[in-house]
Amino acid sequence: MSIASTNRMTPYLFLAPAGLVLAFALFYPICYMIYASFLDWNPSQRIGEAEFVGLRNYFKLFGDDAFRESMGVTLKFAAVVVTIEMFLGVGLALLLDRNIRGMSVLRTLFILPMMIAPIVVGLMWRYMYHPTVGIFNKTLKSWGFDGIPWLSDGSWAFASVVIADVWQWTPFIFILSLAALQSLPASAIEASKIDGASGWQQIIYIKLPLMLPVLIVTLLLRLIDSFKVLEVILVMTNGGPGLSTEILSLRINRTASEFRELGEAAAMSNLLLIVLLILTFTMFIYNKAQDARAARLRAVEEEV
Amino acid sequence: MKANNTKTWSAAIAVTLTYTGSAYADGHTADVYAPYEGTTLVVNFPAHPHYNAVLEVLPEFTEQTGIEVEVDQLQYLKMRERQTLELTKDEGDYDLISYVVFSKADYVYADQLENLAKYFMNPRLADPNYDAGDLIDGYVANIGVAGGEKGYLPGPTGSLFGIPFGSETSVLAYRKDIFEKHGIDVPTNYDQLLEVACQIPELEPGMGGMASRAASGHQASHAFLLHLAPLGGRVFDSEWNPIINSPEGVAAANALKTIVDCGPEGGTTFGPAEAAASFQQGTSAMFMDSIAFAAGFEDPSKSTVVGKVGYALHPEGVRRGSQTGGFGIGIPSNAQNKEAAFLLMQWLTSKEQDLAIAMAGGNPSRFSTYEDAGLNEKYPYSATFGEALKYADPDWRPIIPTWGTINADIGTTMSQVLTEGLDPQEALDGVAERARAVMDEAGYYTWQ
Numbered sequence: 001m002s003i004a005s006t007n008r009m010t011p012y013l014f015l016a017p018a019g020l021v022l023a024f025a026l027f028y029p030i031c032y033m034i035y036a037s038f039l040d041w042n043p044s045q046r047i048g049e050a051e052f053v054g055l056r057n058y059f060k061l062f063g064d065d066a067f068r069e070s071m072g073v074t075l076k077f078a079a080v081v082v083t084i085e086m087f088l089g090v091g092l093a094l095l096l097d098r099n100i101r102g103m104s105v106l107r108t109l110f111i112l113p114m115m116i117a118p119i120v121v122g123l124m125w126r127y128m129y130h131p132t133v134g135i136f137n138k139t140l141k142s143w144g145f146d147g148i149p150w151l152s153d154g155s156w157a158f159a160s161v162v163i164a165d166v167w168q169w170t171p172f173i174f175i176l177s178l179a180a181l182q183s184l185p186a187s188a189i190e191a192s193k194i195d196g197a198s199g200w201q202q203i204i205y206i207k208l209p210l211m212l213p214v215l216i217v218t219l220l221l222r223l224i225d226s227f228k229v230l231e232v233i234l235v236m237t238n239g240g241p242g243l244s245t246e247i248l249s250l251r252i253n254r255t256a257s258e259f260r261e262l263g264e265a266a267a268m269s270n271l272l273l274i275v276l277l278i279l280t281f282t283m284f285i286y287n288k289a290q291d292a293r294a295a296r297l298r299a300v301e302e303e304v
Numbered sequence: 305m306k307a308n309n310t311k312t313w314s315a316a317i318a319v320t321l322t323y324t325g326s327a328y329a330d331g332h333t334a335d336v337y338a339p340y341e342g343t344t345l346v347v348n349f350p351a352h353p354h355y356n357a358v359l360e361v362l363p364e365f366t367e368q369t370g371i372e373v374e375v376d377q378l379q380y381l382k383m384r385e386r387q388t389l390e391l392t393k394d395e396g397d398y399d400l401i402s403y404v405v406f407s408k409a410d411y412v413y414a415d416q417l418e419n420l421a422k423y424f425m426n427p428r429l430a431d432p433n434y435d436a437g438d439l440i441d442g443y444v445a446n447i448g449v450a451g452g453e454k455g456y457l458p459g460p461t462g463s464l465f466g467i468p469f470g471s472e473t474s475v476l477a478y479r480k481d482i483f484e485k486h487g488i489d490v491p492t493n494y495d496q497l498l499e500v501a502c503q504i505p506e507l508e509p510g511m512g513g514m515a516s517r518a519a520s521g522h523q524a525s526h527a528f529l530l531h532l533a534p535l536g537g538r539v540f541d542s543e544w545n546p547i548i549n550s551p552e553g554v555a556a557a558n559a560l561k562t563i564v565d566c567g568p569e570g571g572t573t574f575g576p577a578e579a580a581a582s583f584q585q586g587t588s589a590m591f592m593d594s595i596a597f598a599a600g601f602e603d604p605s606k607s608t609v610v611g612k613v614g615y616a617l618h619p620e621g622v623r624r625g626s627q628t629g630g631f632g633i634g635i636p637s638n639a640q641n642k643e644a645a646f647l648l649m650q651w652l653t654s655k656e657q658d659l660a661i662a663m664a665g666g667n668p669s670r671f672s673t674y675e676d677a678g679l680n681e682k683y684p685y686s687a688t689f690g691e692a693l694k695y696a697d698p699d700w701r702p703i704i705p706t707w708g709t710i711n712a713d714i715g716t717t718m719s720q721v722l723t724e725g726l727d728p729q730e731a732l733d734g735v736a737e738r739a740r741a742v743m744d745e746a747g748y749y750t751w752q
Contacts, residue, residue, distance in 0.1 A: 046392055151570070154723055237573070241572055243724070
């Protein structure tokens with residue numbers, strides 16, 4: 001009896017170290033953050049000295065126009081950026097999925113932007129956008145056009161930040177899509193060719209559906225990342241002009257360091273976490289549903 | 305050859321004499337520093353022209369006292385973040401910190417800075433020749449003292465927590481050549497200033513009138529407050545009611561908007577460095593900001609306007625009021641070598657070193673330094689700066705713990721005024737309303 005129960009315990013015993021690491025490395029910081037969001041906590045205090053204020057930080061946030069605006073900016077930024085990047089990245093992958101000489105060199109070149117430290121990317125773009133000495137306005141002016149207020153006008157600043165992010169992260173989607181494309185079963189594509197599918201038909205009916213699981217994961221990763229982007233925008237605009245580019249992670253940063261409200265910053269981080277969790281779960285459920293549907297179809301086929 | 309020899313000899317004699325002199329001085333002060341010989345002090349300084357000058361002087365301290373100094377230099381906003389963490393520890397790593405003026409409120413309120421009274425009372429530590437009366441009083445009031453009027457100003461209940469070091473006031477820098485070319489007089493009041501600012505782009509195509517900070521956040525707020533005090537406004541009245549939306553406040557916002565509109569291209573994203581660069585590169589004709597930038601304008605390796613820059617007092621609105629800001633040095637409560645740190649602090653702010661640092665390009669903290677003939681010869685603008693200090697306004701912005709939030713709000717709202725055409729009155733009404741809520745929550749209306 002006792003041997004049997006010991007046997008049953010064995011797997012858990014082996015799992016225990018990993019569980020312990022998980023508990024400390026993952027749950028402890030998250031719980032800490034959740035606890036902190038209920039405190040009126042100033043960085044000059046230790047956490048023990050901070051006053052417990054219940055949900056006050058959250059109520060304050062929902063009544064705060066600046067927070068709502070920055071939430072809006074974040075959602076808009078994530079949606080715009082990820083859509084453009086998905087189109088460009090997948091498009092590029094479809095174009096370059098062929099045997100060109102020197103492909104591996106090209107591929108390395110394409111992913112260079114991704115490898116540059118975000119601070120450097122921010123600085124680089126900031127100088128390129130510079131109103132007088134930046135390359136864009138210099139070129140425009142030498143062609144006889146007026147300069148564009150890249151970073152000094154609200155809507156242009158948003159567009160400028162989007163351009164920089166697209167430049168940096170399209171390669172990520174490109175490289176994952178390319179890998180997915182190259183691992184597609186050749187038989188399906190050949191079969192479609194024999195059936196006389198055109199290039200577009202191949203892409204729409206064969207390649208994209210087969211790539212979908214990878215694309216969804218890619219999309220999710222990019223979406224999560226774009227909600228958390230900080231350095232590039234911090235360096236380029238620091239959220240301005242006004243609040244036009246103040247995305248949530250920047251606001252969290254400012255709340256913690258500039259306004260010295262650690263509790264409020266924690267509450268914001270939690271809200272961001274919740275938004276991301278909802279996104280992840282939606283994707284997860286969608287994937288499950290897809291799998292279930294595929295299984296059902298297979299079962300029907302087998303019965304026939 | 306012979307003449308050369310004579311020169312060498314007299315130089316050698318001079319060196320020997322100096323050496324004997326300093327050796328005597330060493331012998332005289334050795335008793336003070338002896339107990340701390342071999343100690344290593346860790347100090348936290350910002351990356352700032354003044355502190356770069358300090359680094360040139362610092363080896364001299366080690367030589368004279370045998371106390372080693374290790375410097376941790378950080379960008380000034382990063383420095384504040386680091387200190388916030390450092391000061392909450394039981395045993396801190398820093399023995400002496402330089403703090404931004406608006407940190408005074410936070411640090412003193414959280415009991416993280418040493419009250420300096422006990423050091424100045426200690427006969428073994430305090431130098432009788434220190435001459436504290438020579439320190440610029442506007443700076444001491446703004447940066448050093450807390451606990452008096454309104455909590456952050458001097459008064460019967462106040463005491464000293466730091467000494468100004470790398471403090472700044474504002475002056476108007478202008479291009480002498482451009483002003484002469486077009487026969488423009490140097491503005492002495494705000495009407496003239498705004499007129500000239502918008503006249504320049506018409507007279508000199510491609511050149512902005514005045515380069516100003518304006519970037520969203522702290523920079524735009526700073527620029528607005530710079531005009532608020534001389535135009536007669538304040539952020540709060542004596543009972544902490546926000547009065548930033550007064551007619552004076554609106555006038556200040558309009559002044560800033562005029563300046564930025566007539567300023568160099570892309571000015572709405574300028575921080576102080578960009579604004580100074582614009583002036584240095586000759587794309588704007590005026591620059592009104594901290595005196596700390598002056599040394600850079602006269603540096604031929606960075607500046608294209610060396611020798612063409614004139615300096616004048618911050619123009620008068622309804623009153624004179626130039627900014628007070630910059631840095632002070634203080635001893636953290638959790639420092640491990642407090643007495644040695646005090647000795648370093650006293651040495652750095654002494655008359656001799658204040659002058660030495662000023663000669664290396666730093667900002668003086670003493671009236672006597674500004675009066676020094678050698679300094680005026682090397683930096684001809686020193687006399688104007690000394691004059692400007694008489695009008696330095698220690699109350700041009702409140703230094704209270706809630707200031708971070710209110711400052712950021714003023715800054716983003718001002719940025720909206722500058723870039724999105726938000727109406728200044730409406731903008732400031734909003735700021736006042738939100739400021740009232742912040743102040744209420746922090747308990748400023750408890751006694752009303």
